[in-house]
Amino acid sequence: MASSTERRGTAAPILAADGTPLKQALRRSQSIERRRALALVAPLLLFILIVFVVPIIAMIWRSVYNPEIREFLPQTASALQDWDGTEVPPEPVFQAMAADMIVGVENRTIGRAAARINREIPGARSTMMRTARQVDEWSAPYREKFIEADEDWTNLEFWRILKRETRLLTPTYYLLALDYEYNAEGEIAPRPEVYQVYKGLFFRTAWMSLLITGLCVLLAYPVSYLLATQPTRTANLLLILVLLPFWTSLLVRTSAWIVLLQQQGVLNDLLVAAGLVDDNGRLRMIYNRTGTIIAMTHILLPFMILPLYSVMKTIPPSYLRAAKSLGAHPFRAWWRVYFPLTLPGLAAGCILVFILAIGYYITPALVGGETGIFISNLIAQNMQGSSAQLKLAAALATILLVAVLLIYWAFNKLVGVDKLKFG
Amino acid sequence: MNDAKSAEAEARASNASGAETSDMPMVRFEEVQKSYDGETLVVKNLNLDIARGEFLTMLGPSGSGKTTCLMMVAGFEAATHGEIFLDGRPINSVPPHKRGIGMVFQNYALFPHMTIAENLAFPLEVRGINKADAQKKVQRALDMVQMGEGGFHGRRPAQLSGGQQQRVALARALVFEPELVLMDEPLGALDKQLREHMQFEIKHIHESLGVTVIYVTHDQGEALTMSDRIAVFNDGKVQQLAAPEVLYEKPENSFVAQFIGENNTLHGKIRAINDGIARVELTDGETVNALAINAGPGERTQLSIRPERVEIDPDGSVTDHTVTGRVEEVIYLGDHIRTRMTVAGNSDFVVKTRNRLGARRFKPGEKVRVGWATEDCRALDSAG
Numbered sequence: 001m002a003s004s005t006e007r008r009g010t011a012a013p014i015l016a017a018d019g020t021p022l023k024q025a026l027r028r029s030q031s032i033e034r035r036r037a038l039a040l041v042a043p044l045l046l047f048i049l050i051v052f053v054v055p056i057i058a059m060i061w062r063s064v065y066n067p068e069i070r071e072f073l074p075q076t077a078s079a080l081q082d083w084d085g086t087e088v089p090p091e092p093v094f095q096a097m098a099a100d101m102i103v104g105v106e107n108r109t110i111g112r113a114a115a116r117i118n119r120e121i122p123g124a125r126s127t128m129m130r131t132a133r134q135v136d137e138w139s140a141p142y143r144e145k146f147i148e149a150d151e152d153w154t155n156l157e158f159w160r161i162l163k164r165e166t167r168l169l170t171p172t173y174y175l176l177a178l179d180y181e182y183n184a185e186g187e188i189a190p191r192p193e194v195y196q197v198y199k200g201l202f203f204r205t206a207w208m209s210l211l212i213t214g215l216c217v218l219l220a221y222p223v224s225y226l227l228a229t230q231p232t233r234t235a236n237l238l239l240i241l242v243l244l245p246f247w248t249s250l251l252v253r254t255s256a257w258i259v260l261l262q263q264q265g266v267l268n269d270l271l272v273a274a275g276l277v278d279d280n281g282r283l284r285m286i287y288n289r290t291g292t293i294i295a296m297t298h299i300l301l302p303f304m305i306l307p308l309y310s311v312m313k314t315i316p317p318s319y320l321r322a323a324k325s326l327g328a329h330p331f332r333a334w335w336r337v338y339f340p341l342t343l344p345g346l347a348a349g350c351i352l353v354f355i356l357a358i359g360y361y362i363t364p365a366l367v368g369g370e371t372g373i374f375i376s377n378l379i380a381q382n383m384q385g386s387s388a389q390l391k392l393a394a395a396l397a398t399i400l401l402v403a404v405l406l407i408y409w410a411f412n413k414l415v416g417v418d419k420l421k422f423g
Numbered sequence: 424m425n426d427a428k429s430a431e432a433e434a435r436a437s438n439a440s441g442a443e444t445s446d447m448p449m450v451r452f453e454e455v456q457k458s459y460d461g462e463t464l465v466v467k468n469l470n471l472d473i474a475r476g477e478f479l480t481m482l483g484p485s486g487s488g489k490t491t492c493l494m495m496v497a498g499f500e501a502a503t504h505g506e507i508f509l510d511g512r513p514i515n516s517v518p519p520h521k522r523g524i525g526m527v528f529q530n531y532a533l534f535p536h537m538t539i540a541e542n543l544a545f546p547l548e549v550r551g552i553n554k555a556d557a558q559k560k561v562q563r564a565l566d567m568v569q570m571g572e573g574g575f576h577g578r579r580p581a582q583l584s585g586g587q588q589q590r591v592a593l594a595r596a597l598v599f600e601p602e603l604v605l606m607d608e609p610l611g612a613l614d615k616q617l618r619e620h621m622q623f624e625i626k627h628i629h630e631s632l633g634v635t636v637i638y639v640t641h642d643q644g645e646a647l648t649m650s651d652r653i654a655v656f657n658d659g660k661v662q663q664l665a666a667p668e669v670l671y672e673k674p675e676n677s678f679v680a681q682f683i684g685e686n687n688t689l690h691g692k693i694r695a696i697n698d699g700i701a702r703v704e705l706t707d708g709e710t711v712n713a714l715a716i717n718a719g720p721g722e723r724t725q726l727s728i729r730p731e732r733v734e735i736d737p738d739g740s741v742t743d744h745t746v747t748g749r750v751e752e753v754i755y756l757g758d759h760i761r762t763r764m765t766v767a768g769n770s771d772f773v774v775k776t777r778n779r780l781g782a783r784r785f786k787p788g789e790k791v792r793v794g795w796a797t798e799d800c801r802a803l804d805s806a807g
Contacts, residue, residue: 086446322532324519326546327599333520336545340536 018145056401063394064168069162073100073114077166088154094142101132119388120161120172120182127152157184173388173395198378198396202403205375208293209357213304215297216353217346220304224345227305228312242305250299254366257295261286261367287369295363300356304349307420311345348420351411355404375400447511448472449603449635450496455467455505457491465491467659471506473637475602478629480638480646483656484682492656493605493639498522509603524632525596525604529611531588531792533580539565539591540576546599563590564598567628586617593625605640610645614670614794622648622688643683647671655679655716671729675739677803681725687733687772689726692803697722705767713802723805730775732799735762742794750774750785760784766793 016025070077075096085090104110110132118125127150138145146153149307162185175181176190179196183189190196228237245253260266264280272276285291315338323333361376368377375396382393411417436599450473457466466488466653473479481489494500495507498519506513514522533542540561547557565571568590580588589609597605606625610618626649632652640646646653647667655662655670655678663670663679674680681688691703693715701715702722711726718724736742759775762785766772776782785791 094732099432120757316530316532318528318530318532319534321519322528323534323545324499325497325522325524325526325605326549326595327520327523328545328549329520332549336535 003151011078024280054213059394060398063173064169064171066165066168066172066392068113068116069165070168072104072109073097073162076100076162080159080163083163085156085160088143088147088156089159091141091143092157094146094153095140098135098142100139101128101135103130105136116165116388117158120165121155121158123152124158127158135353141364160186173391174399176392177395177399194402198375201373201375201378202399205358206268206403208289208372208374209354209360210362212296212300212357213350215293216301216304217350219297220301220308220349221342221346224305224308227309228315229317239309242302246302250362251366252298253299254295254363255348257291257367258286261291282410287372288368289372291367291369291370292364292372294376295367296360299363300353303352307345307348307352308342309345311342311348315341320343322375343415344419347411347415351408351420355407358404358407359400437603443639447475448508449475449477449510450637451508452492453506453508455489455492455495455507457495458503464503464659466495466502469661471629471654471664473635475635478626478636478638478649478651480640480650480653481656482640482643482646482653484641487505488659489639489654489655491609493607493637497524497526497605515805522598523603525599525601525626527592527596527604527606527609527722529608531580531592531609533592533595534586535658538577538579539570539583542580542591543595543598546595550599558748560598564594567597568594568624570594585613586621589613589621590624593628595635597628601634603635603637606636608640609638610640610642618645618726619648622749625649647683655682657682674727674801674803677725677727677806680725680801680803685730685773685775687728687730687766687769689728689767689769689772690805691724691726691767692721693718693722693724704800705746707767709767711744711746711800712797713800714798716801716804717804718784724802725805727803728795728799730761730773733772733774733793733795733800735774735776735785736746736794738792743797745792745794748774748791748793750787752787753785755784764791764793 008234013024017339070078073096076093079093079096080089083093101110101138114125114132117128117258131146131149131153134149134189135142141156152158161182164182172182174327176191177198178197179191180188222330223238227238230238258265262268263284265286268277268282271283272279277283285294319337319341320330320333322378323337324330328336357387358374360374361380364372364374365377365380368374377394379393379400382396385393408417450471452469452471456464456467457471458464467621469472469488469492481492483489491500495502496509498514498517502515506515507522508514509522510519512740533539534545537545543561544557545562547560559575560572565575570587570590575583575587575591580591581645583591589612592609596606606763609625610621613621622645625636629649638646638649647670650667652664652666653670654664657678662682663675665673670679671684674683677688680686680719689705689711691711694704694710696702696715696719699715700719701713701720701724702710703713704710705726713724734741736745746766748766750762750764752763754761754763755778757778759778760782762774762776763770763771764774772793
């Protein structure tokens with residue numbers, strides 16, 4: 001006690017006018033400010049939580065959630081836990097299965113369980129449904145009667161899969177999304193090549209997005225430079241031209257590209273009229289990869305121009321002049337002085353365009369044809385299918401989300417997001 | 424003084440490089456005209472020779488064409504007509520990076536993404552000078568501007584104060600040893616005290632290196648302090664090209680008289696000119712003598728008299744002649760006293776008197792006689 005007062009004596013806390021320590025008084029006076037600030041952003045936070053965070057969590061949950069067997073064959077699921085998988089399960093398992101089937105038929109849920117297993121082992125559904133229709137006429141012991149009704153009940157693979165899928169969380173959909181599956185031995189193996197779709201599409205989406213980003217850089221850099229070096233009036237006019245596409249519906253813009261690029265379209269007509277292309281050899285520029293790349297580069301271009309322009313505008317022309325007066329060739333002056341200073345804008349534009357591109361849906365769907373679609377198009381396609389496809393869509397979307405986050409993280413490590421200038 | 428200096432510079436040049444460059448000015452403007460819009464001339468028929476080793480200042484209000492002239496020398500603006508010679512070579516078609524001219528920009532234009540050492544090494548790097556030599560030169564240049572020590576090499580421009588940035592910009596313009604250095608209002612962004620200090624430093628560097636400097640400013644004090652010669656620009660023309668003291672004491676037209684230093688103006692009409700002395704009738708009817716400069720008999724004229732050359736002279740014993748003035752305001756400034764009075768209808772007539780012992784202080788409303796020597800009063804055109 002004495003020592004503490006002594007210590008306080010040597011470094012006495014400064015007191016506010018009413019005698020409370022100054023630190024405490026400061027905290028109290030600031031807490032009101034803090035609460036007010038929080039109240040101002042609360043509606044937005046709540047909104048984001050409800051419409052953004054919660055759905056994403058729900059999506060991720062759905063992509064791994066696997067309740068069918070456990071829910072619709074509960075007794076079988078628990079009876080199978082002790083089974084070692086080396087031979088056909090003993091009577092109690094069959095008894096449990098019979099009981100589950102009777103309940104399942106009554107509640108009309110047996111079909112869903114059967115469908116779930118059928119996805120893993122084709123044909124299992126009909127076996128189960130056929131047996132389920134008869135099982136209420138049987139009595140114990142069930143094992144022989146099951147086997148008598150259908151040889152498939154002795155299939156060890158069937159039982160093993162059944163046991164495996166009693167787990168609540170499953171990686172099945174992620175395996176599918178990456179073109180893998182469980183083989184007959186229950187090991188993870190690549191799917192047959194004809195079924196491999198998604199991995200290739202992920203890579204294609206990535207490199208096409210990269211290509212689109214690169215094209216945007218090539219087109220946007222000179223335009224932004226022009227914008228930044230023109231007098232304000234001209235620059236504003238040009239900027240409106242850049243922004244004009246923003247104010248036009250995405251669908252309109254995409255349709256305009258269809259009009260321009262299709263085989264009977266404007267561009268082909270011009271090429272034929274100019275004699276550059278034979279009438280029979282009209283170019284295919286749409287409903288394929290080319291179409292997607294052209295249309296998306298156009299649509300995403302403003303996202304590259306705006307950050308570049310805003311950064312370039314802040315670079316005084318005297319830097320380039322100084323570099324030249326110091327003896328640097330104009331190109332060298334540009335490369336050593338101007339270009340490095342535009343990097344924050346360039347990096348911002350690249351990450352913006354790339355992330356937008358990698359998840360793009362509408363344009364590839366409209367002009368992509370077979371070869372120009374993106375992963376989002378297959379996600380959308382799966383979302384309209386069965387519940388299993390929905391889960392696959394969730395898995396695909398989650399992979400895409402993680403990939404984007406990873407890219408962002410790597411980008412942050414390499415460039416530093418705090419250095420970016422978005423506009 | 425100026426003539427002596429340029430002669431000396433020429434002599435040095437002829438000793439160094441033989442007869443053919445001996446009479447070659449460092450920079451020569453020959454009938455140079457510049458227009459941006461094809462309607463008005465920003466620079467009107469400029470003829471100007473700048474001697475080797477000279478410190479020439481282009482002084483003028485904004486829009487007078489002085490910066491345009493500098494940019495034409497640097498190569499960032501092309502002359503619409505005429506030719507600029509650098510050391511005898513026409514340079515109109517030489518791109519800026521091949522001119523080898525050092526330049527200090529108004530806002531320094533230090534490259535923000537490079538360190539101080541990298542900024543200074545840049546002109547050496549583009550010239551392919553090897554690293555070790557470059558390092559030595561960088562150090563020497565930084566020493567010259569007193570930034571050689573204190574760990575500035577690795578810092579970025581944004582981490583330096585305005586004055587330090589200015590020094591670095593100066594060092595960068597000098598590090599590749601150009602013969603000609605252009606400075607575009609380099610001290611404009613500094614506070615007054617630092618600006619005055621840097622004026623002396625730049626002057627000293629100029630003297631010790633012997634480089635030719637073309638310096639652009641709108642600050643006449645700066646121009647008077649630093650220059651060998653000053654070209655006063657207005658309206659695209661050089662109004663007067665002379666050494667600072669000539670410019671101040673013998674302005675050739677009313678613009679220069681007004682622009683350089685403080686000036687008292689009296690309006691009147693020239694009645695007659697005899698032996699270069701004009702009889703001028705002031706607006707209030709009094710008649711005074713003045714040196715006839717650029718106004719003829721019968722023309723309206725502006726008389727220019729510097730405030731410190733006016734004496735308060737009640738009995739007319741000190742000066743050539745006196746006129747009546749009414750005291751409006753007396754301002755005590757310590758070392759001198761400013762008395763604002765109305766003389767011949769001009770209520771802004773200022774008299775500066777030394778604050779000597781026993782100097783009389785007048786009261787507003789008092790009527791006094793003021794006078795000056797005839798050669799201190801110049802009859803100029805009435806345009807300015």
